Structures are given as structure tokens and as C-alpha cells.
Amino acid sequence: MADPIQKILVLVPNWLGDAAMSTPALRALHKRFAAAHITVAGRASACALLAGLPWLHGFVALPARPNLLKLVQLGRRLRPHSRDLAVVLPHGFRAALLARLSGAARRLGYDRDRRALLLTDAVPPHREHGAIRPIYMAKEYLDLVRRLGCEDDGEGLELRAAPEAVAAARAHLGDGGPVVGIAAGAAFGPSKRWPAEYYARLADILAERAGARCVLLTGPGEENTREAVQAAARTRLIECDRGQPTIDTLKAAVSQLDLLVGNDS
Structure with missing residues (x-):
């Protein structure tokens, strides 16, 4: 007998880190409903991050x-x-x-922000001493889909890069010693950033x-952060994205x- 769930829409988080942490839950959904068509909806950046995962079948920005x-x-x-x-x-x-307006027969989410009436399956969030407490987001998302019979495969987070993009990156890297990424930017300005000259000095030490x-x-x-690090470094910093x-x-x-x-970003 065919599984009655054939069309699944997943609304994913806006932040890229949270979107990456949703991948164990997305993979678990696929393994539980292997014949289903899974569509991800979220910000364009989140869709681009998750693109390439073989068990996701469509994206809506x-x-x-x-x-x-x-x-x-x-x-x-989103109805289709x-x-x-x-x-x-x-x-x-x-x-x-949005899930309610999409017409989904079943709508699963956490019972918070006064939205229980919009969900058919409103799951209580994690609480300690009666107050909602944050937990590791990958676990939170997995706990949610466990209500559907999904199981954690223990494989952790997963992203896929396009083969042509990987080939281009390798061409920029050439041959040599270990490859170290310097992520000098941060979303919330100087309070989250290690100074550019410190990153430049670190790059010099690692190269030497x-x-x-x-x-x-x-x-x-x-751009200003990138230029500041480049200007302060003695060693050549590779930019795979030009x-x-x-x-x-x-x-x-x-x-x-x-x-x-990198920074806390």
C-alpha cells in the first residue's frame, strides 16, 4: 500500500546556520517518506545553501x-x-x-508565538522549569519530525557543493600545504568581528x-573587510570567488x- 504522504513542503529558517542545522531533519523526512516529493521554501540564500542535496526535489524562494x-x-x-x-x-x-494558507492537510510545527490554531500538529517546545529554553537547533528540528516517525541517522549536518564550483575552487587553490579559510566578516558589525589586521597576521603566521x-x-x-585583510597581509590570500x-x-x-x-556570525 502506497504511503498517503506524497507531497511535503518544508518551511526552513532564514539564517544560513539554522538552515544548515535543518539538514539532519530534512534527510530524516526523506528516509521516512522515501517516495514523497519534498519541496523547501525559504529565503533565496537558504534555498541556495540547501541546493544540491539529492533528497530535496524542489525549492521556492x-x-x-x-x-x-x-x-x-x-x-x-505553494499549494501544489x-x-x-x-x-x-x-x-x-x-x-x-503560510503553511495554513498553502492548504496542507497536515501542518507540523512547534506550539509557540500563539500559532497553535494554525497547526494540525502543534508540538510543545522544550521547557525547563516551565520556561521555553533553547536547545541545539539540529536536535530541535529532529525532535519535531520524530512526531512523524522520522529517526536520526546520526550522520550529522550535510551540504553539497556543485561539482563545477568545486573544480573552479580547486583551480584557484593549486598545490601546496593545508588549506585554511579566513572568514573575517560578521553580520552584526564590529562587536562580532576580530580585527582585520589580526586575521592578516594569522594568515602570515600560518603561511610562514x-x-x-x-x-x-x-x-x-x-568589501571593506576583505580589502582591509588583503592590505594588511604579507602573504597572498586566495579568493576563490574573485x-x-x-x-x-x-x-x-x-x-x-x-x-x-571565523567570527561568531
């Missing part, structure tokens, strides 16, 4: 903070993908409302003492690293 009219329109757009089940990983009210090939990793809007970073080039470069040094 969502705008930031859509108003009610836009949510209704998005709900209609959410017929049987929508899994709501973000905590926000909008995500649960270990023969390291240091790769400078920056994102959009971090100063035009994308999620694809970032995944490819990171896949080749022996060590990554």
Missing part, C-alpha cells in the same frame, strides 16, 4: 517579511507542493500562517610556519578546507 496579501499569494503558489504535509521549522507566526594556503571568505557587503561571493562559491571553497577560522 520566499521574500522577507511578506504582508498579508503577499502571504495569501504565496500560499496559492504542500498537499499532504507542511513542516514548519521557523518559530514565527508568519511561517505557520605551516606552508598554509589561506583562502579569504567574505560575503556581500563585506571578490564576487555567492553561496555556491562559498560552499565549494569551504568543502576544500582543512581548517576554518
